[in-house]
Each structure stands twice: as C-alpha cells, then as structure tokens.
Amino acid sequence: MWPTDEESLVARQRELAATPAEPWTPPDEGLRTGGCWVCFARGQAGPGSAGDPAWTASVAMREGRVLEQHVIRGAAGAAYVPGLLALRLGALMEQAVRALAGRPDVLLVDATGRDHPHRAGLALHLGAELAMPTVGVTHRPLRAEGPWPADRRGATSPLRLGDEVVACWLRTRPGVRPLVVHPGWRVDLHTAVALVSGAARRRTPEPLRRARQAAREARSRADVR
C-alpha cells in the first residue's frame, strides 16, 4: 500500500533509503524492458490537486518490439509537491505496471532515485513496491548538481548530492539537451546508463516514449468523447 499523507511517505522513504537491495544484472539476451508514463488533462498548469483525472500507460518491450501495453484511467492521489511525487503517482503507476501480463525484467520511470531529499525518489520506491529493478529518467535533476556532458552520443557526467554521485547526465543525441539517468531499485549507475543508452534511438528511451504516446493517445480519445 502507498502512503496517503506526507508523514507516512517520508517515513517510508527514510526506511527505503536505508534498505539494502540485492544488485541486479541484466540477462545476456532476451531482456524485457518496461516503461510507465502518467499524463494529465491538457490546458492545466501548476501542481494540480488530488483527484485530477490521469491516464497511466505501461509497456513491455523486447529487442525493440512492443510486447504488450496497457492504459488505465485513474485519479491523482495528491497535488504535485517536489519530493512527494509518490503521493501523486505511486498507486497509479503500480496499477498500470501490474496490468502487464508479462513482468518486465526492468522498468523505466520518469522519476528520480537517490536524487531526493531523503534519498528515495519514486523510481526507487516503485521498484521496491513491485519488487522490480527500476531506472529513473528525468529532464532535470531534483536536488543533485553537475555540469553537462560533452556533445557526443553516450557522453555522461556525474550529478552529485554533496560528495555522493547519485545520478548522471546522459547525452542520448548530439545537439540535444541531455537526460538525467537515475539508478533505481537494485540497479547501479553503470547498468542504468547502459540500459537507457541502449534503449534510446531518439532522445527518450523507447519504452518511455511508447508509454507516453499510449497515455496521450488515450487522453485524446477521451477528450473527443
């Protein structure tokens, strides 16, 4: 179950941050990569609020092919507050990923891992709840800092929170703003970068792109009706 208030979420985050997780290594072949994306109604700005209608998509891919995808309709658990994204999206994402009949080996999520006030962002949290290795991919860091990498595909540069490297910039396309890659549940930085880089034909890794497309497509169908 997901916490529904700040106090219990923060308690859970502190607990997760201190929980050791068995390191995971991708299989040599046949890797099934999942992606999950949430979108909200168009035309709204700001942090939103509890109950906002949401479309959450999950996809599973293997060797560049979509194996399966689902979109669920649901409602946001809370307004967006930095550091408390799990209150808004956690339950929605878990439900969408559980709708997949075939469990992905690893899940990509647009959220942070250790780059978080309590070192337990939603990518880490969701992986723990699902008992599934996760990698976070965001447009920018939450709290960590570091300069951009060189303008070459695959170039990386560390993002630090104090002395600790908690994530890194990754240039998936030359001439395009880099992404932030966050090691999540049971995944280390090196593995996370390899997975995202390997899955990114465009700026955004394919499973996340497909999930985003599916969620927005479902929203547009709903808009018309």
Added chain:
DNA sequence: GCGACAG
C-alpha cells in the same frame, strides 16, 4: 522570508 524543486 523567498526562491528553487522529479511530475
């Protein structure tokens, strides 16, 4: 007190 702050 104020701004910054994953989505």
Added chain:
DNA sequence: ATCTTGTCGC
C-alpha cells in the same frame, strides 16, 4: 506535468 510560435531538418 502542460502551453506556445515558428523554425529547422530529414
């Protein structure tokens, strides 16, 4: 997250 206009490139 979402919006906005034009613009550049394949």
